[in-house]
Amino acid sequence: MDRRQKKTRKAIFNAFTALLSRKSYSHITVQDIIDEADIGRTTFYAHFETKDHLLKTLCEELFGHIAENAKTAMKGTGLYSDKEAPKSAICHLLHHLKEDRNIVALLSHDSSEIFLSYFRESLSDFFRTEFVECSNRKNNLDLPDDFMINHISGSFVEMVLWWIRSDLRQSPDELDRYYQSVILPIL
Amino acid sequence: MDRRQKKTRKAIFNAFTALLSRKSYSHITVQDIIDEADIGRTTFYAHFETKDHLLKTLCEELFGHIAENAKTAMKGTGLYSDKEAPKSAICHLLHHLKEDRNIVALLSHDSSEIFLSYFRESLSDFFRTEFVECSNRKNNLDLPDDFMINHISGSFVEMVLWWIRSDLRQSPDELDRYYQSVILPIL
DNA sequence: GTTAAAGCAAACAAAGTGTTCTGTATTGTA
DNA sequence: TACAATACAGAACACTTTGTTTGCTTTAAC
Numbered sequence: 001m002d003r004r005q006k007k008t009r010k011a012i013f014n015a016f017t018a019l020l021s022r023k024s025y026s027h028i029t030v031q032d033i034i035d036e037a038d039i040g041r042t043t044f045y046a047h048f049e050t051k052d053h054l055l056k057t058l059c060e061e062l063f064g065h066i067a068e069n070a071k072t073a074m075k076g077t078g079l080y081s082d083k084e085a086p087k088s089a090i091c092h093l094l095h096h097l098k099e100d101r102n103i104v105a106l107l108s109h110d111s112s113e114i115f116l117s118y119f120r121e122s123l124s125d126f127f128r129t130e131f132v133e134c135s136n137r138k139n140n141l142d143l144p145d146d147f148m149i150n151h152i153s154g155s156f157v158e159m160v161l162w163w164i165r166s167d168l169r170q171s172p173d174e175l176d177r178y179y180q181s182v183i184l185p186i187l
Numbered sequence: 188m189d190r191r192q193k194k195t196r197k198a199i200f201n202a203f204t205a206l207l208s209r210k211s212y213s214h215i216t217v218q219d220i221i222d223e224a225d226i227g228r229t230t231f232y233a234h235f236e237t238k239d240h241l242l243k244t245l246c247e248e249l250f251g252h253i254a255e256n257a258k259t260a261m262k263g264t265g266l267y268s269d270k271e272a273p274k275s276a277i278c279h280l281l282h283h284l285k286e287d288r289n290i291v292a293l294l295s296h297d298s299s300e301i302f303l304s305y306f307r308e309s310l311s312d313f314f315r316t317e318f319v320e321c322s323n324r325k326n327n328l329d330l331p332d333d334f335m336i337n338h339i340s341g342s343f344v345e346m347v348l349w350w351i352r353s354d355l356r357q358s359p360d361e362l363d364r365y366y367q368s369v370i371l372p373i374l
Numbered sequence: 375g376t377t378a379a380a381g382c383a384a385a386c387a388a389a390g391t392g393t394t395c396t397g398t399a400t401t402g403t404a
Numbered sequence: 405t406a407c408a409a410t411a412c413a414g415a416a417c418a419c420t421t422t423g424t425t426t427g428c429t430t431t432a433a434c
Contacts, residue, residue: 040382113297154345162337185372227413
């Protein structure tokens with residue numbers, strides 16, 4: 001890819017995330033992004049069709065990244081399957097989230113539907129594999145897998161949103177304990 | 188209130204909900220609402236400052252309504268406190284949701300942040316009172332009330348969204364069972 | 375050094391926003 | 405019934421945003 005392309009692409013992403021940390025998505029205009037990135041109007045539209053497409057691309061990039069990290073962290077440990085594991089994959093994921101300023105910024109404001117739906121989606125994928133082959137799962141509750149995966153990933157999303165709303169006051173380890181407390185009893 | 192006011196107000200709300208069942212909130216323009224309601228431009232702005240204000244008002248109306256219903260249904264039963272109660276308050280709430288076409292329409296599309304935040308808020312209020320004075324609550328988990336309330340209401344929101352995404356396939360009673368299964372063990 | 379591609383600036387029509395004006399129709403009340 | 409108040413409609417407005425086009429300049433790749 002052309003050096004110039006990479007450069008402006010990066011400038012757009014930077015401008016966009018910078019704006020997202022101050023304004024909510026719906027109140028950001030293409031003009032804002034253009035001004036912040038200091039590029040020509042034509043250039044923006046050469047890279048992205050619309051503002052929505054930009055968000056979509058950003059989401060794919062960010063969540064592709066954390067999904068990868070999570071999956072590698074998951075190797076061997078599983079979803080709380082090995083209680084002796086030093087740190088759960090969830091804990092890793094939380095640490096990773098806390099350190100990723102972009103994601104926190106995106107989730108801080110009345111986070112856009114598109115962004116949250118990516119978050120959910122990526123978490124569902126993350127949990128689905130682990131859940132259906134969860135070895136120590138009693139499943140004596142007779143609940144549909146579909147529902148359970150939604151509950152597990154949904155609870156995680158809600159917890160993270162709550163965490164961010166309260167300014168990441170708790171440590172990732174403590175949050176991990178909270179999560180275990182409400183999820184383990186029902187597995 | 189003037190008869191004419193009531194009439195146009197109703198026309199606006201009807202137009203708005205009709206549009207929301209086809210389009211997502213962010214893609215609806217004030218012009219769309221004006222056209223659909225068949226009113227003058229001036230008239231719309233005489234009633235509502237902006238599109239956001241309209242949504243806000245609609246939310247207050249809808250959720251004020253269900254919150255009332257829920258609270259009266261809660262009287263005596265509590266949040267699953269009396270296991271002999273014929274039907275739980277949750278079950279009533281689910282029935283109510285299923286029958287309210289407006290709410291289902293609003294939650295069907297990539298539901299606007301504003302709308303969902305009202306849903307959450309109203310549910311948190313609903314649960315908070317019951318939770319803190321929950322008689323048969325062990326609380327041996329040592330989790331902050333704040334977190335628990337968020338988890339309980341958040342799980343409910345996530346479940347309802349999942350329910351709607353799968354076209355309300357399950358009966359309210361069955362959904363109530365799902366919810367009990369994942370919430371009761373942690374109370 | 376040539377070439378192809380990426381960038382920029384300016385201008386554009388189209389659509390949306392929120393306001394102001396004037397005139398008309400409807401209401402609740404005297 | 406008559407009157408004053410007010411809700412509505414329609415048109416025009418200044419303004420912003422969007423997405424595209426045109427012509428020209430810069431830059432990367434070979």
